[in-house]
Amino acid sequence: MHIAVVGSGYVGLVAATCLSEMGNDVICVDNDKKKIEDLNNGIIPIYEPGLKPMIERNTVEERLVFTTDIARAVRESAIIFIAVGTPPDEDGSADLKHVLSVASDIATHMDGSRIVVNKSTVPVGTADLVRKQIQDRTKHPVHIVSNPEFLKEGTAIDDFMKPDRVVIGTDSEEVADTMKELYSPFVRTNNPVLVMSNRSAEMTKYVANSLLATRISFMNEIANMCDAVGADVHDIRIGIGSDRRIGPSFLFPGAGFGGSCFPKDIRALQKTALENDVELRVLKAVTDVNEDQKKILVRKVMEHFGQDLDGLNIGVWGISFKPNTDDIREAPALTVIKGLLSKGASISVYDPQAMENARRILGDGVRYATSVYDALTGADALVLVTEWTEFREPDFPRISGIMRNPVVFDGRNVFNPVKLRKIGFTYYGIGRNV
Numbered sequence: 001m002h003i004a005v006v007g008s009g010y011v012g013l014v015a016a017t018c019l020s021e022m023g024n025d026v027i028c029v030d031n032d033k034k035k036i037e038d039l040n041n042g043i044i045p046i047y048e049p050g051l052k053p054m055i056e057r058n059t060v061e062e063r064l065v066f067t068t069d070i071a072r073a074v075r076e077s078a079i080i081f082i083a084v085g086t087p088p089d090e091d092g093s094a095d096l097k098h099v100l101s102v103a104s105d106i107a108t109h110m111d112g113s114r115i116v117v118n119k120s121t122v123p124v125g126t127a128d129l130v131r132k133q134i135q136d137r138t139k140h141p142v143h144i145v146s147n148p149e150f151l152k153e154g155t156a157i158d159d160f161m162k163p164d165r166v167v168i169g170t171d172s173e174e175v176a177d178t179m180k181e182l183y184s185p186f187v188r189t190n191n192p193v194l195v196m197s198n199r200s201a202e203m204t205k206y207v208a209n210s211l212l213a214t215r216i217s218f219m220n221e222i223a224n225m226c227d228a229v230g231a232d233v234h235d236i237r238i239g240i241g242s243d244r245r246i247g248p249s250f251l252f253p254g255a256g257f258g259g260s261c262f263p264k265d266i267r268a269l270q271k272t273a274l275e276n277d278v279e280l281r282v283l284k285a286v287t288d289v290n291e292d293q294k295k296i297l298v299r300k301v302m303e304h305f306g307q308d309l310d311g312l313n314i315g316v317w318g319i320s321f322k323p324n325t326d327d328i329r330e331a332p333a334l335t336v337i338k339g340l341l342s343k344g345a346s347i348s349v350y351d352p353q354a355m356e357n358a359r360r361i362l363g364d365g366v367r368y369a370t371s372v373y374d375a376l377t378g379a380d381a382l383v384l385v386t387e388w389t390e391f392r393e394p395d396f397p398r399i400s401g402i403m404r405n406p407v408v409f410d411g412r413n414v415f416n417p418v419k420l421r422k423i424g425f426t427y428y429g430i431g432r433n434v
């Protein structure tokens, strides 16, 4: 099939690449000239495991092209995906200006019937707005499909290639069949392609993210209670996760959730609810708990060292909002680092992929270490915020030799507290009491 994907960010670039990998001809569009120039020169603007070789393979085969020319993309494609950002507006609602601007561009350049697929995360009712935006500007027929994306940064390729399910919102059986055909190579193990109304599809995405975030905030509260009563959240997590009604995913307590999706999607769902006179009280608590949780590591550091952290060197491991991505949007590490700096600490940071992005936000306020060990030379404490695999089994005897004070604040419960204490470390986790 001939496909255009408008927006070449974390979602658009992965979607375009995976669609081309299945043999489709894909034109990937962005209005960021530098991004397209880089892509055409083989420079991949984001870190996502497995993405680079797949882009290379498909560009060589000429199934995947990058351009700023949306007119060409619209003319040459039967199906046009919109995968641009929907950042939060000041009032928390999703800002649809990029989505609607792309819709206008599509209308301007359509020379016949088109299927327009909204892959961006958008509030209930957006399909109607996009349809109107296009129909007000062209006489050609258009079908709007709501096809939310569930990929996770860090495993995006795998998630797109083998989705748990594909959600298709449309009111046309014929369009549903076309979309099913497009996705059929991705669901060969019979994972479902679910066809529903546009509104239900739009809402499914927000509800999925909200429920996942709810599990995290719930477990964070329980972990904090474990600290108060001396129970071990690790055992509790396994104790409840093995119940098939509950399942093991998203039960890991930590230093709060971040990223470009959960916080903004919760706010947007709440805003839509309020506009419809509905109050989502659980979600308010989810956000409140999360805002507190992002400060818990700073609180634990101050409980250990006192209120004034002046003169202390702290090594922070992990800046990206989760492992295997360079994305630092709403990353808890930024709250932790800013909190520690405000109390007078000197910070050395290390992240395997997010150092460049971190520099743009943190500037000269911190030292950028060259390795996990470099971040800890002369340090009074290690604060782990993101659980990259390379942080899991470091050489602790070596670390103990280079730190001034062997104190560990494990914001993701990745270390073994008993083992660490045995070799002389003071250990603090989140709800770990063993």
Ligand SMILES: NC(=O)c1ccc[n+]([C@@H]2O[C@H](COP(=O)([O-])OP(=O)(O)OC[C@H]3O[C@@H](n4cnc5c(N)ncnc54)[C@H](O)[C@@H]3O)[C@@H](O)[C@H]2O)c1
Binding pocket: 006, 007, 008, 009, 010, 011, 012, 029, 030, 031, 032, 035, 083, 084, 085, 086, 098, 101, 102, 119, 120, 121, 122, 149, 150, 151, 152, 153, 260, 261
């Ligand atoms: N990042 C994720 O993990 C993820 C997962 C699922 C869904 N989503 C949703 O997908 C959407 C995109 O997210 P993202 O993380 O890929 O965003 P992003 O910011 O990484 O990428 C958006 C891209 O769109 C481009 N763009 C903006 N306006 C444009 C226009 N008028 N014409 C052409 N290009 C334009 C930008 O230059 C940018 O490259 C959002 O709605 C997000 O909520 C994101």
